[in-house]
Amino acid sequence: MTEPAAVFEHVDKWFGQLHVLQDINLSVGRGERIVICGPSGSGKSTLIRCLNGLEPHQRGRIVVNGIELTDDRRAVDRIRRQVGMVFQQFNLFPHLTVLENCTLAPMAVRKLPRAEAEQLAMDYLARVRIPDKAHSYPGQLSGGQQQRVAIARALCMQPEIMLFDEPTSALDPEMIKEVLDVMVELAGSGMTMLCVTHEMGFAREVADRIVFMDGGRIVEDTATAAFFEAPQTERARQFLGQILAH
Amino acid sequence: MAMPRQSTPLAWLRANLFSSPLNTLLTLLGLWLLWLVVPPLLQWAWLAADFVGTSRADCRSGGACWVFVREHLPQFLYGFYPAGERWRVNLGIGLLLVLALPLLVPRLRQFRRGWVLALLAYPFVAGWLFYGGLGLPVVPTARWGGLFLTLVIAGSGMAAALPLGILLALGRRSELPVVRAVCTVFIELWRGVPLITVLFMASVMLPLFMPAGVSLDKLLRALIGVAMFAGAYMAEVIRGGLQGVPAGQVEAARALGLSYWQQMRLVVLPQALTMVIPGIVNVFIALFKDTSLVLIIGLFDLLGIVQAAVTSPDWLGFTREGYLFAAAVFWVICYGMSRISRRLERRLDTTADRQQEMA
Ligand SMILES: Nc1ncnc2c1ncn2[C@@H]1O[C@H](COP(=O)(O)OP(=O)(O)OP(=O)(O)O)[C@@H](O)[C@H]1O
Ligand SMILES: [Mg+2]
Numbered sequence: 001m002t003e004p005a006a007v008f009e010h011v012d013k014w015f016g017q018l019h020v021l022q023d024i025n026l027s028v029g030r031g032e033r034i035v036i037c038g039p040s041g042s043g044k045s046t047l048i049r050c051l052n053g054l055e056p057h058q059r060g061r062i063v064v065n066g067i068e069l070t071d072d073r074r075a076v077d078r079i080r081r082q083v084g085m086v087f088q089q090f091n092l093f094p095h096l097t098v099l100e101n102c103t104l105a106p107m108a109v110r111k112l113p114r115a116e117a118e119q120l121a122m123d124y125l126a127r128v129r130i131p132d133k134a135h136s137y138p139g140q141l142s143g144g145q146q147q148r149v150a151i152a153r154a155l156c157m158q159p160e161i162m163l164f165d166e167p168t169s170a171l172d173p174e175m176i177k178e179v180l181d182v183m184v185e186l187a188g189s190g191m192t193m194l195c196v197t198h199e200m201g202f203a204r205e206v207a208d209r210i211v212f213m214d215g216g217r218i219v220e221d222t223a224t225a226a227f228f229e230a231p232q233t234e235r236a237r238q239f240l241g242q243i244l245a246h
Numbered sequence: 247m248a249m250p251r252q253s254t255p256l257a258w259l260r261a262n263l264f265s266s267p268l269n270t271l272l273t274l275l276g277l278w279l280l281w282l283v284v285p286p287l288l289q290w291a292w293l294a295a296d297f298v299g300t301s302r303a304d305c306r307s308g309g310a311c312w313v314f315v316r317e318h319l320p321q322f323l324y325g326f327y328p329a330g331e332r333w334r335v336n337l338g339i340g341l342l343l344v345l346a347l348p349l350l351v352p353r354l355r356q357f358r359r360g361w362v363l364a365l366l367a368y369p370f371v372a373g374w375l376f377y378g379g380l381g382l383p384v385v386p387t388a389r390w391g392g393l394f395l396t397l398v399i400a401g402s403g404m405a406a407a408l409p410l411g412i413l414l415a416l417g418r419r420s421e422l423p424v425v426r427a428v429c430t431v432f433i434e435l436w437r438g439v440p441l442i443t444v445l446f447m448a449s450v451m452l453p454l455f456m457p458a459g460v461s462l463d464k465l466l467r468a469l470i471g472v473a474m475f476a477g478a479y480m481a482e483v484i485r486g487g488l489q490g491v492p493a494g495q496v497e498a499a500r501a502l503g504l505s506y507w508q509q510m511r512l513v514v515l516p517q518a519l520t521m522v523i524p525g526i527v528n529v530f531i532a533l534f535k536d537t538s539l540v541l542i543i544g545l546f547d548l549l550g551i552v553q554a555a556v557t558s559p560d561w562l563g564f565t566r567e568g569y570l571f572a573a574a575v576f577w578v579i580c581y582g583m584s585r586i587s588r589r590l591e592r593r594l595d596t597t598a599d600r601q602q603e604m605a
Contacts, residue, residue: 054500077505080501080502080503081503084501087497087498089492089494091498092498093498093517095516095517095594104502105502108504108512109502109503137596153502154501157502
């Protein structure tokens with residue numbers, strides 16, 4: 001078996017007194033698509049933010065692509081190059097055009113020449129179906145368009161793993177689909193994805209596994225079909241009931 | 247203040263100046279005040295003024311004696327800089343104006359890298375031009391004065407205050423306690439003393455602490471004092487801007503793998519600085535006007551030299567003309583700065599409004 005894309009081993013994390021991640025064990029295989037769900041405050045965001053070192057963990061091991069995430073800056077830098085992240089609030093850089101948003105990191109971090117970085121950016125902008133907005137500023141785009149640009153921006157670093165933290169929760173309902181479509185397509189291309197979302201339709205369609213969190217623990221980690229048919233824990237059943245009732 | 251659609255001048259007047267009894271009263275009051283002030287001023291400063299001549303004997307009409315200003319103009323502009331060497335000052339200032347062009351003409355943006363290099367080289371070129379050496383005759387700083395000296399002090403103060411302020415502001419938000427403490431203490435110390443005290447310290451106290459045999463030029467000491475002072479104020483203005491950049495921006499930059507300095511240079515500072523352009527220009531304008539305080543340590547900036555001229559025995563009695571001239575020069579330059587800042591603000595605004603504006 002090939003080495004997994006990312007592994008959490010007995011990871012614990014505290015915010016002051018608050019034990020937000022408790023003994024997390026998770027292995028993400030290459031090309032695997034995992035949806036993480038769970039009630040608010042259960043630690044979903046914290047979990048994926050630990051994976052690229054946006055939040056430090058205090059105990060246990062996180063290994064990404066064979067590199068252990070430690071205090072060593074170089075390890076963190078190497079991991080971040082291989083992990084793309086998409087945020088709930090898009091977090092596009094408002095002072096740069098769409099194209100500049102996409103070429104910034106490839107040029108600054110991967111040291112690509114401008115022409116090459118722009119070529120790459122245009123390719124990805126085309127893949128998220130927004131090449132005509134390359135020279136607009138983020139403030140001139142709709143939420144759905146901004147989130148698609150954010151996905152393209154992350155892809156421009158040609159990452160091995162993509163993290164999504166509720167990418168559609170800040171969007172108006174009519175824009176959710178355009179973003180999900182892009183994500184489904186990305187999943188189809190074989191990208192390793194870790195996705196925090198409450199879009200159960202999306203989860204059913206693309207996820208290999210569902211990870212259900214509650215109170216800082218992974219309470220359930222099951223294949224998608226099994227999760228939707230018969231959640232093993234009462235907590236997950238309740239949660240699913242609430243979500244699907246909407 | 248949108249004009250009504252089928253507007254005549256009369257309708258505009260009614261809508262803007264006479265819309266209510268109170269408004270009408272205020273308008274009339276304003277007109278009356280203008281009537282009180284403007285005609286006599288015009289009479290004095292222009293209609294009854296003397297423009298030609300070479301000495302006070304030519305000023306007999308009772309109006310303003312602009313002959314006084316004209317006769318002293320070279321002094322007001324250059325201080326005691328030798329007449330034969332003044333081209334160096336003109337050239338130095340001219341170069342600076344050329345360098346300022348890209349701020350006003352967006353299309354020159356493509357030469358940004360070269361521009362930054364030129365900007366970095368400028369202080370050295372200007373220092374060489376103004377002071378001399380390396381083939382140019384030396385003009386000691388004691389002979390510098392007038393508007394030229396004002397521009398040197400204010401210009402170098404601004405040039406130093408911006409980078410210093412940026413570093414201090416970043417340092418004050420640093421995660422390293424030592425860096426944070428040093429920057430905080432530095433900022434609060436300099437902000438807590440009046441500029442006059444700083445200048446006194448620079449000219450009187452500093453030499454006491456210098457090792458024997460080392461002496462720093464008086465002007466240089468004042469420049470350092472002014473730069474530190476302005477840097478501390480600038481730091482607080484910029485810190486305000488840094489706080490205005492959402493945390494998500496840094497997060498996105500970190501997630502993309504940018505290093506700390508890349509995050510700051512490429513993502514945070516461009517946004518923070520744009521946000522606080524009015525504050526930055528405020529510090530610049532205050533600094534520009536405060537340069538007149540160097541008079542108390544024996545440097546003659548524009549105001550200082552005007553003051554010296556109005557008290558010289560040959561020309562007693564032309565205080566008004568002298569100060570009015572100095573005030574006008576200060577005002578023109580400060581107003582110019584504020585206009586440039588407005589323009590920059592508008593140009594750097596990347597929100598949706600701009601699209602509408604362009605459409
Ligand atoms: N920077 C922080 N400092 C202190 N506590 C934090 C911080 N970030 C998150 N927390 C707390 O940690 C817990 C887990 O937060 P997290 O954001 O991971 O939850 P989540 O599952 O993503 O919730 P949501 O669905 O609301 O996004 C919460 O109780 C939250 O209040
Ligand atoms: Mg969250």
